[in-house]
Amino acid sequence: MSRFVVRRVFEIMVVLAIMSLVIYALIGLMPGDPVNVMIASNPHLTPADAARLKALYGLDKPLLERYAAWAAAALHGDFGYSRLYARPTLAVLLPRLGNTALLMGASFALTLALAWPMGVLAARRPGSWLDDVANFASFATISMPSFWLALMLILVFAVQLGWLPPGGATTIGAGGVADRADHLVLPVITLTLVNFGPHLRYMRAAMIDTLNHDYIRTARAKGAGEARILTRHALRNALIPLITVVALSFGSLFSGALVTETMFAYPGMGKLIYDAVLGNDYNLALAGLLFATLMTLLANFAADLAYAAADPRIAYR
Amino acid sequence: MSALVQPRVRFGGGVLLVLTIAVLSTPFLAQALGAHADTVDLYHRLAGPSLRHPLGTDELGRDLLLRLLEGGRVSLLVGITAALAAAVLGTGIGLLAGYFGGRLDAALMRLTDGIIALPLLPLLVVLAAADLHKLGVPAALRDSDAMSLYRIIALVTLVGWTTVARLVRGTTLSLRRQDFVRAAEALGASHRRIMLVHILPNLATPIIVATSLAVGEIILLESVLSFLGLGVAPPLASWGNMLTGAEETIALAPMLAVYPGLLIFLTVMACNLLGDGLQQALDPRQRR
Numbered sequence: 001m002s003r004f005v006v007r008r009v010f011e012i013m014v015v016l017a018i019m020s021l022v023i024y025a026l027i028g029l030m031p032g033d034p035v036n037v038m039i040a041s042n043p044h045l046t047p048a049d050a051a052r053l054k055a056l057y058g059l060d061k062p063l064l065e066r067y068a069a070w071a072a073a074a075l076h077g078d079f080g081y082s083r084l085y086a087r088p089t090l091a092v093l094l095p096r097l098g099n100t101a102l103l104m105g106a107s108f109a110l111t112l113a114l115a116w117p118m119g120v121l122a123a124r125r126p127g128s129w130l131d132d133v134a135n136f137a138s139f140a141t142i143s144m145p146s147f148w149l150a151l152m153l154i155l156v157f158a159v160q161l162g163w164l165p166p167g168g169a170t171t172i173g174a175g176g177v178a179d180r181a182d183h184l185v186l187p188v189i190t191l192t193l194v195n196f197g198p199h200l201r202y203m204r205a206a207m208i209d210t211l212n213h214d215y216i217r218t219a220r221a222k223g224a225g226e227a228r229i230l231t232r233h234a235l236r237n238a239l240i241p242l243i244t245v246v247a248l249s250f251g252s253l254f255s256g257a258l259v260t261e262t263m264f265a266y267p268g269m270g271k272l273i274y275d276a277v278l279g280n281d282y283n284l285a286l287a288g289l290l291f292a293t294l295m296t297l298l299a300n301f302a303a304d305l306a307y308a309a310a311d312p313r314i315a316y317r
Numbered sequence: 318m319s320a321l322v323q324p325r326v327r328f329g330g331g332v333l334l335v336l337t338i339a340v341l342s343t344p345f346l347a348q349a350l351g352a353h354a355d356t357v358d359l360y361h362r363l364a365g366p367s368l369r370h371p372l373g374t375d376e377l378g379r380d381l382l383l384r385l386l387e388g389g390r391v392s393l394l395v396g397i398t399a400a401l402a403a404a405v406l407g408t409g410i411g412l413l414a415g416y417f418g419g420r421l422d423a424a425l426m427r428l429t430d431g432i433i434a435l436p437l438l439p440l441l442v443v444l445a446a447a448d449l450h451k452l453g454v455p456a457a458l459r460d461s462d463a464m465s466l467y468r469i470i471a472l473v474t475l476v477g478w479t480t481v482a483r484l485v486r487g488t489t490l491s492l493r494r495q496d497f498v499r500a501a502e503a504l505g506a507s508h509r510r511i512m513l514v515h516i517l518p519n520l521a522t523p524i525i526v527a528t529s530l531a532v533g534e535i536i537l538l539e540s541v542l543s544f545l546g547l548g549v550a551p552p553l554a555s556w557g558n559m560l561t562g563a564e565e566t567i568a569l570a571p572m573l574a575v576y577p578g579l580l581i582f583l584t585v586m587a588c589n590l591l592g593d594g595l596q597q598a599l600d601p602r603q604r605r
Binding site for chain 2: 027146289
């Protein structure tokens, strides 16, 4: 087990290193470069000044050399300055990380709390009216454009009814837990609905599969109650394949968070990355994307460990 | 044609057929209405429904119905083209992985799982914002109106092939052990011939199913990127970028924001139902 952990941690670091190079190269493809941005904001700069600045910042060096310099600094915890916010990148990024974790965590818990019981109930009697409702709900939410759902929620609950704030994370001048919660309601609903369908479908499929096994028939023959069969015998086994699904869904959860945060002007990582890309903030976009990737890789790792814990037949070496 | 018995296939296919016909008949409708999807009329901005404008006008006074149909043409075109390209790419990768197995399989599946697990939208946002000048795209192509179309198709193809690849790999793995493949091997057929002549035709079902699901997925992705200003660029209409304009006037003209989204929803739903129904109809092993 410990050898497995060491190997996986090593793997994560390798993947992260590769991804950082890929993302670094991609960021380099964004329009203009930092010196162009300075020229645009200061008309007194001459071409000679620009060349001098480029040499000063090392922008005249080849890509790999620049990447090596950036990586060396990043390994020491220095991700440079954010152009948009005029503060160190990490100081901008870290508070946003908490906001996104709150949004994603709340939505994820709600997603599973809705999708899993519904999936179990639908699997009990495939073809029943309950199954039809569950199928329709999963198809409808999978097909829903997330940004449009957000727009409609804002239109109805913020613009027309005025019940909830249309965006942001807090009311300026106000504060407190209730205010934060008010601002979370619509984003959490949006993110939950767009992620709800796949989890429902996977749970339904896994339960149908499990309920066909011999040990379920044995449990029935021994006179176990329906609730006991569903929870103790079937659900525990159905959960095992779902761990992988949960881990792989983390990336799309983050993609959904980008849209949701942008729509509701919620100060999280997703909106930060979007703003950084559109605002030519290279350092911030780079660090934001890397943190998002790291979070995904760690979630997958956690799922691997949970997998081993849930199924004694699996032993990692 | 037993697939047509499936209600999901009938509904999904029917909706897509009606949409395609409607979208293709836009020029005739435009002639009848005496306007064009790009005709700006600043004196009649955000107008309500009338005989001349059956669904009213948008923030620049353009006819909403014609814009919606034009946007549908672009969205469907991007969805279908990119889904087909992704299907070709995914089939190639899945076939190679499933047929040769071993290290190649491990590496390709690692790549597939990696792409599925990554936060794709943030990465696509960076890719979509890339400067084509730095990529060395010729100026004539770069400045053409359709450039944003080519770019979005290329982008979503790049990330859209994974579902097809996994399905094709799985089926190839099981086909590989079947007697007719072994017989072909014993007769001395080359790898290429076995893959293309013996295995590929048997992959039709998973490929068709995955492609129709991919069309929906890609239309969703295209719409969100276009909405964020990184996909199909105006003056070209797409359902996604129509919503960008509608967001700003949402308090004045809410219906402008309702129609394009409803059409995206309906189209994607139709693709998903079609794919799911086809799977149930064509693949009896999956029937429950």
